Amino acid sequence: MERVILPYEKRIDFATNLVARQLFNIMATKKTNLCLSADLTMTTGILDLLEKVGEHICMVKTHIDIIDDFRDDFVVRLKQLADRFNFLILEDRKYADIGHTVSLQYSKGLYKIGEWADCVTVHSLPGEGILKALNGSMNCITKGVFLLAEMSSEGNLITQQYKQETVSMASKYANIITGFVCQNKDTFQNPGLIQLTPGVQLECSKDDFGQIYKTPEKVVVENGADVIVVGRGITAAKNPEVQAVAYKDALWKCYIKRISG
Numbered sequence: 001m002e003r004v005i006l007p008y009e010k011r012i013d014f015a016t017n018l019v020a021r022q023l024f025n026i027m028a029t030k031k032t033n034l035c036l037s038a039d040l041t042m043t044t045g046i047l048d049l050l051e052k053v054g055e056h057i058c059m060v061k062t063h064i065d066i067i068d069d070f071r072d073d074f075v076v077r078l079k080q081l082a083d084r085f086n087f088l089i090l091e092d093r094k095y096a097d098i099g100h101t102v103s104l105q106y107s108k109g110l111y112k113i114g115e116w117a118d119c120v121t122v123h124s125l126p127g128e129g130i131l132k133a134l135n136g137s138m139n140c141i142t143k144g145v146f147l148l149a150e151m152s153s154e155g156n157l158i159t160q161q162y163k164q165e166t167v168s169m170a171s172k173y174a175n176i177i178t179g180f181v182c183q184n185k186d187t188f189q190n191p192g193l194i195q196l197t198p199g200v201q202l203e204c205s206k207d208d209f210g211q212i213y214k215t216p217e218k219v220v221v222e223n224g225a226d227v228i229v230v231g232r233g234i235t236a237a238k239n240p241e242v243q244a245v246a247y248k249d250a251l252w253k254c255y256i257k258r259i260s261g
């Protein structure tokens with residue numbers, strides 16, 4: 001059956017990655033497919049925002065390397081919030097190096113991402129070695145990878161062939177692949193994988209650096225997004241909490257419309 005018309009709870013059994021199972025479960029239980037991109041540069045800003053919107057999201061997406069006052073206790077508190085409100089943590093590291101380097105970037109250094117992130121974003125550009133290395137680092141732990149198959153930004157260099165080869169590369173590493181970061185429903189068919197789509201605001205627009213925004217209706221109903229990433233649409237709002245609820249409601253309504261045919 002076509003992936004986009006199956007409800008999240010029916011897709012759980014197709015998932016080969018444990019994080020994908022968890023995420024389908026959280027979305028079905030909390031009735032939200034909103035992922036907050038918490039692109040703020042101070043830890044208190046991120047933690048305060050999550051206190052307010054944690055109940056409305058299925059996942060938070062972080063860029064740990066943009067934080068000015070990073071300390072180890074930040075990730076402890078982030079984890080506590082994730083447990084309390086039942087959401088997952090995606091570190092948007094966009095790994096893009098040779099496998100050996102990526103395995104070090106994943107487990108070592110200041111951030112030790114592998115210790116706290118449920119899943120990470122990864123480019124397929126360097127080839128299969130990047131997944132082989134992460135597969136080794138994630139061995140036996142409930143962790144996941146969102147592989148970038150498309151991007152939201154104007155003029156990006158990803159071609160149709162690159163996209164198709166990215167999707168077939170993933171099939172060999174089914175146990176660690178949570179899904180794809182992409183814009184279109186024809187990117188992949190497997191109902192056990194999750195389509196993560198960024199570049200979303202309530203009205204179509206652009207930013208000054210080539211980011212292209214589409215509406216919830218467009219990305220969910222037409223383009224098949226399962227988890228929808230919203231950053232500045234919420235973080236830059238006068239009242240982020242009110243805006244998070246507005247996005248959650250709009251996105252969930254679109255999902256219900258899609259699965260109702």
Ligand code: S5P
Nearest residue numbers: 037150151152153198199211230231232
């Ligand atoms: O193609 C992409 C992939 C990603 S992960 N386009 C994106 O914008 N992103 C990320 O989504 C980007 O790094 C940023 O953290 C977020 C979008 O933020 P917004 O403020 O534009 O909604």
